[in-house]
Amino acid sequence: MEVQEIKQRFGIIGNSPLLNRAINIANQVSPTDISVLITGESGSGKEVFSHIIHQMSPRKHGPFIAVNCGAIPEGTIDSELFGHEKGAYTGAVGERKGYFETVNTGTIFLDEIAEMPLGTQARLLRVLESGQYIKVGSSKVEKTNVRVIAATNVDVYEAVKNGKFREDLYYRLNTVPLRIPPLRDRKEDIYLLFRKFTSDFTDKYRTPPIQLDDEAQQVLVNYSWPGNVRQLKNMAEQLAVLERDRIITAQTLLTYIPHETSNRNLPMRLDNQPKEDFSERDILYKVLFDMKRDMVELKKLVADIIEHGGVAANYSNHSQTINQLYRDIELPGNPEAQFTLQQPVNTVNNNSNNNNVDAYNITHDAEEVEESLSLIEKESDLIRKALKKHKGKRKLAANELGISERTLYRKIKELNL
Numbered sequence: 001m002e003v004q005e006i007k008q009r010f011g012i013i014g015n016s017p018l019l020n021r022a023i024n025i026a027n028q029v030s031p032t033d034i035s036v037l038i039t040g041e042s043g044s045g046k047e048v049f050s051h052i053i054h055q056m057s058p059r060k061h062g063p064f065i066a067v068n069c070g071a072i073p074e075g076t077i078d079s080e081l082f083g084h085e086k087g088a089y090t091g092a093v094g095e096r097k098g099y100f101e102t103v104n105t106g107t108i109f110l111d112e113i114a115e116m117p118l119g120t121q122a123r124l125l126r127v128l129e130s131g132q133y134i135k136v137g138s139s140k141v142e143k144t145n146v147r148v149i150a151a152t153n154v155d156v157y158e159a160v161k162n163g164k165f166r167e168d169l170y171y172r173l174n175t176v177p178l179r180i181p182p183l184r185d186r187k188e189d190i191y192l193l194f195r196k197f198t199s200d201f202t203d204k205y206r207t208p209p210i211q212l213d214d215e216a217q218q219v220l221v222n223y224s225w226p227g228n229v230r231q232l233k234n235m236a237e238q239l240a241v242l243e244r245d246r247i248i249t250a251q252t253l254l255t256y257i258p259h260e261t262s263n264r265n266l267p268m269r270l271d272n273q274p275k276e277d278f279s280e281r282d283i284l285y286k287v288l289f290d291m292k293r294d295m296v297e298l299k300k301l302v303a304d305i306i307e308h309g310g311v312a313a314n315y316s317n318h319s320q321t322i323n324q325l326y327r328d329i330e331l332p333g334n335p336e337a338q339f340t341l342q343q344p345v346n347t348v349n350n351n352s353n354n355n356n357v358d359a360y361n362i363t364h365d366a367e368e369v370e371e372s373l374s375l376i377e378k379e380s381d382l383i384r385k386a387l388k389k390h391k392g393k394r395k396l397a398a399n400e401l402g403i404s405e406r407t408l409y410r411k412i413k414e415l416n417l
Helices: 003-010 017-029 046-055 077-082 118-130 156-161 167-173 187-205 214-222 228-242 250-254 280-307 312-328 375-389 394-401 405-415
Strands: 036-039 064-068 107-111 132-134 141-143 147-152 176-179 339-341 362-364
Touching: 003 017, 003 046, 017 046, 017 176, 036 046, 046 064, 046 107, 046 147, 077 118, 118 132, 118 147, 118 167, 156 167, 187 214, 187 228, 214 250, 280 375, 375 394, 375 405, 394 405
Parallel strands: 036 147, 036 176, 064 107, 107 147
Antiparallel strands: 132 141, 339 362
């Protein structure tokens, strides 16, 4: 059957290449009995494709049932799918047939398969591989001939890596992957779908036809539609019922778009990495490494001065850089101590190549003291600097330090700052 014929038979609207490819895959896989894993966002129409596969398969005269695995409690899902014997658990007053028994020779559609518990996944894997299962509370092996179509709106492979989904079941279900494109990837279909939905609802509720002006059409097409076709259909129904003015403007249309999602299609920087709450030790290590880097840079500059001591033109650049470094590095135990690069004490002959280090007189106003290695002192000093820099604003200081505001409050109290 051609793609266009399938669209007409199942009421599918759209000409997107991604949609046509999905329909073509469903058409090719339908005559077989292999398992199909349908992936796509919520509201994109995964269940419609499960009906297409079933109705175009040799099992079309057999039963079809759709089961939402995420809506069944973990304690009863085994009983729902495979059945149970009388007395299998508290409340099991009689024998019960499961879906795999009642849908024998037909098709079972397992929606939200990623929500299925791991124990049930092991039972399902056995059904897929051998067609065998055991009822809850029984020891007798049962046989079934059921085709399984599964669907999910999450990344199953990611769930496998996180240990939430069995890897062997994933590869067994994913024999033929079928991805349903989200509505935002089918921009050419959005207005067609909207017109179909509004036409249906105006006929249903006997209201005048709905039309969109040019700006409203642009808003409709450029919106991201996180709820996909389901969200578009719901909005079309609201417009058909609520709006008295049947010419819909962009301003009117925006009132039906949720404010928290209305800017999703705007460019933005995405940061999926969680913000780390660094420990105090990590902060101190960072400070020490920065100090070491500054000292290495200082040594390079001093060596450069010694090597080119006769070049007076380099003096201003070197002195400014060195003095800035010394201002940034406070000596532990004597924070007032600063170094200053003095002007040359002797006249320097620009034509001379004499690299006399005495041409520069590097002095300091404080005696050399042994550096304190106390983590508490370093931590206290660092917090004081951050608070001083941000004029006592603790939230900004906490962000500067890379810790949470709550941690900063605790450290201020502990260190009696």
